[in-house]
Amino acid sequence: MALIEARDITKIYRIGDIKVNALSNVSLTIEKGEFVAVMGPSGSGKSTFMNILGCLDKPTDGKYFLENIDISDLERDELAGIRNKKIGFVFQGYNLLPRTSAIENVELPMLYDGVPARERRQKAMDALKSVGLEGREDHNPNQLSGGQQQRVAIARALVNNAPLILADEPTGNLDTKTSVEIMELFVKLNTTSNMTVILVTHENDIAAFSRRVIKFIDGRIISDEKRKTV
């Protein structure tokens, strides 16, 4: 069973009277444990596709199955539940809650999953440890460097044991050295914990860490190539 199965996904935005086809008949299968880079110029539809994969948006047409659940049929709150349990998000701008300590940021997904406080704290500590942020748990985001903030965001993404991690240009705000460290962390999570990682990037250097590269242009997939890791 594939982790992700997208069939003929079409997304049409209406801006006034103009229809914009953000995605046209995109079909794709991603197996559990893959490390996929999604590339393409801006306006190519890759962000729209990621939003649909992340259950933040629904396709206008077509079907999307995540672990065999038909996402296209679900209500707003059901989608929230899916995002909570099955998807971990990592954003370009980190998107941590300001004025909230690292550990509390990591605890957030479990808060909405009703995990008891003690267990929540323990799991959040473990997650922070696994991204190498031991001892920083009480720092607020503004007391952490960009790379550290992104590590907190990764810890938050993996704390609920979600099978899928979606990273939207996770290294976009980071320098080269930190970018490599963050990418190595993704590779480690992918290889040691068998997590499925899908990341969006412009940069070939970053895409090089993945084992499969999908390229979007004008709302269509124009290439999909698998390769060995570097």
Added chain:
Amino acid sequence: MINIPSTLRIAFRALKVNKMRSALTMLGIIIGVGAVIAMLAVGTGASKRIAEQISSIGSNLIMILPGATTSGGVRMGSGTQPTLTMGDAEAIQKECSAVSNIAPILSGVAQIVYGHQNWSTGVVGTTPGMLTVRDWPVASGRSFTDQDVKSATKVCLLGQSVVDNLFGDMDPIGQAVRIKKIPFTVIGVLSTKGQSPQGQDQDDTILVPVTTAQKKLFGTTFPGMVRIIMVKAKSTEDLSSAERQINELLRQRHRIGPKQDNDFTVRNLTSIMQTAEQSTKVMTILLGAIASVSLLVGGIGIMNIMLVSVTERTREIGIRMAIGAKTWDIRLQFIIEALILSLIGGVAGIVIGVSGSEAISFFAGWTTIVSPLSVFLAFGFSGLVGIFFGFYPAYKASLLDPIDALRYE
């Protein structure tokens, strides 16, 4: 699944970040709750005072006064004609079914002497019924009896103020005082009654048997005449029927034809006082209602700030939604924030309201009573205001689109 302790913590943190703003928002509620409590305290205090005065003159009380005389075209005013007699009083007691007790009164001012002390006060000739009619028990000693009235014995009951003036700390019971130079034996002391609604000292009085007053003190050419008859109706509901029965009976006894005016006046004191009490209650409600308007305005202040807060935190809402917050998680977060603002404001308002009413009674000398109900009401109302005015911002927040919210700068 909603986690209340964490939601509370999140809400407290959000409020702490904007301390000044939270404090100012609360101020609206503080003033509202404080005003409601203080205003209700003033109103309740006024009602209580009036209720006390009603009970001090005696409950379910009717007064019968003689009519006015006309001498040479000059009408002399109510009570100048000696038309009421002991016979009238006894007839009322016997024949009016709605009446429980009567007290005929023949009073006057006289000088009282004890030893080398003297004091001038109102001497009231009456019957033992007086103590029942006015709800006025003796504090020590005994009351005079019907036998005392029948045989016109020279005994008296002293009001507390008279005791203070003539005897100081001494026990007056069994002592002889002279009223208009006639010796009387003190057989009892009346309990303290305080001020009348008109501000008179009701304890500055002496009660003697009405017959003794007629024969020895204030004798007139009309034997058996009394100045006033006080009547106690059986219950508040019986007041108006007692009034009617008395009117009928006295018209008949005084042989007043259908077209003639009464030669007496019947006054229902209790109903007059009750009207006053009613109007104070209306005033209390009015004051409370005006004060609630400020509570409402405070609530609108909360809504205003919460709307600003939702806009400011759009991105945070987006993050929470992406991570799995459901509609009600977001709504509750903001409702709880509004609720905390209004409840803390409510508690502070109670403190302000209670100390405010203390200050009013201290500086203005008014009786103020903070009833637990008004505190409970004001607090509950402030909670409702929080939920009510917090709901719309919370609702707005929960409808945000997570993608747009995440992109919000």
